[in-house]
Amino acid sequence: MIAIIDYGMGNLRSVERALTHVGATSVQVTDDPAVIDAADRVVFPGQGAVRDCMSALHRYELVDVLGRVMQDRPFLGICMGMQALMTRSEENDGVEALGYFAGTVRHFRTLTGGSPRLKIPHMGWNRLSQTRAHPLFAGIDPGTRFYFVHSYYVEPADNAIVQGESDYGAAFAAAIGAANVFATQFHPEKSQAPGLRLLKNFIAWDGEPCN
Template identity: 40%
Template sequence: MTTVIVDYNSGNLRSAEKSFQRMADELEVGKIVVSDDPEMVRRADRVVLPGVGAFADCRRELGAIDGLFGAIEEKVKSGAPFMGICVGMQMMATQGLEHGQHAGFDWIKGDVVKLAPTDQGLKIPHMGWNALEIQTAHPVFDGIETGQHVYFVHSYHLQPERGADLIASVDYGQPITAAVARDNIIGTQFHPEKSQSTGLRLIGNFLRWNP
């Protein structure tokens, strides 16, 4: 089994590659490949789309590599497991509202909006550890419970239109979407590769997930 982590100039992918490869080796579930090659994506068994920075910038960089988004969309439509991380998860939305309106993939109906905590003492960007609140059971969250902590770095989050798409949230002066999922796709606003044992558990679950 091959899992492709998509490289589209969205940041340093070394941490993600290391964490995914660690779990792939531990569980004996194939290899991890970092690639921007559409053909490699088409041949993959599952796909991971990370993302760091502004929504519009990531969307533009992804679109700048000929055929790459088309290959990702083909895999999703074929039923292959897909995970979006941070801005990779945000791009699954209908649109992002960071510095204007920017079209997303429209896989999860909803908008990506700026955080607006009620406590003015809470800083934006939201950086650090927060306790998960599991909203909907999901195989990728198997063994992960409410109260376990994960690591965030972001100023925007996806507000899904359908409550059924919300898997987990956290409280940061407001409810913040931590994870969404539908069919064979899942996304996390937090960084599993930086979330220690909880993140590794989630990565392992994803690598074994057969939607």
């Protein structure tokens, strides 16, 4: 069973439909820690502000179960679900996040030097450079475009977790991962065939990274 974590933020039904479309036979959108604990795979989607995300996770008492499931089963974070895995975010005057990965979430003006030529949020299709081989990239050509909507990007403390990069004025981490955890800044559920292939790869993934 795949649990999609419902904390009141994100295109949950779009993710559910996409997973079902690529062959998932049991998908449950849930805010129940017991159901999430029992899942074989977990998807952590999201959009909006990190302050609201963290507030909702605490309100729904999901922080502890998130910590548990990230230890031992295939786990996919999407958009805000990627940013919330970092130590902290500059958004909303600074917010402590889950801290699974060391690093900071920064506004794009930090990356681009405030260039007025680049519109923020970064919205639309952009190329993904696969910086490391990963089972979730199987069958996806290097340089394939995925769909993004975000004003903030993650800056990991350790570049070894960066699985893919995109460029918007400068390069930024668009996919990160280690062990059984993988996360994307882009929205696979909105990325047509390449995004569906990534989700199909996720439902077949045993949680082991490439050697």
